[in-house]
Amino acid sequence: MKKRSPCSTCPFRTNIDFPLTAGKVQTVLSALQNDGDFPCHNTTPATGKPPHQSKGCIGAAIFLEHVRDGGFRANRAFRMREGLFLEFGREELATDAPVFRDVDSFIEAKTQLLNLKE
Numbered sequence: 001m002k003k004r005s006p007c008s009t010c011p012f013r014t015n016i017d018f019p020l021t022a023g024k025v026q027t028v029l030s031a032l033q034n035d036g037d038f039p040c041h042n043t044t045p046a047t048g049k050p051p052h053q054s055k056g057c058i059g060a061a062i063f064l065e066h067v068r069d070g071g072f073r074a075n076r077a078f079r080m081r082e083g084l085f086l087e088f089g090r091e092e093l094a095t096d097a098p099v100f101r102d103v104d105s106f107i108e109a110k111t112q113l114l115n116l117k118e
Helices: 022-033 058-067 076-083 103-117
Strands: none
Touching: 022 058, 022 103, 058 076
């Protein structure tokens, strides 16, 4: 089975620059650590895609596997993407992909990049 990796511009990748404001970082983390959704940014209306057809972010799912007890299944929105919408399953995730493995590193990297750009 081919493993699913995050897209080349995924904000959860450790090998690209993708700065976020501190507020955006907290919004993202709050959604993931509670039951909020995080769609792939390449599938949202902001990138010209039709509304209500977004797909789950594989990078976020892998990130959750690393940082949250129970992995992505601990998040209701991602459980629905797996079980109801059949978008992906845990066994399909390339958990060795270059994705942040802890929350503090994610926060530090994202906000430092923004500070460097200012």
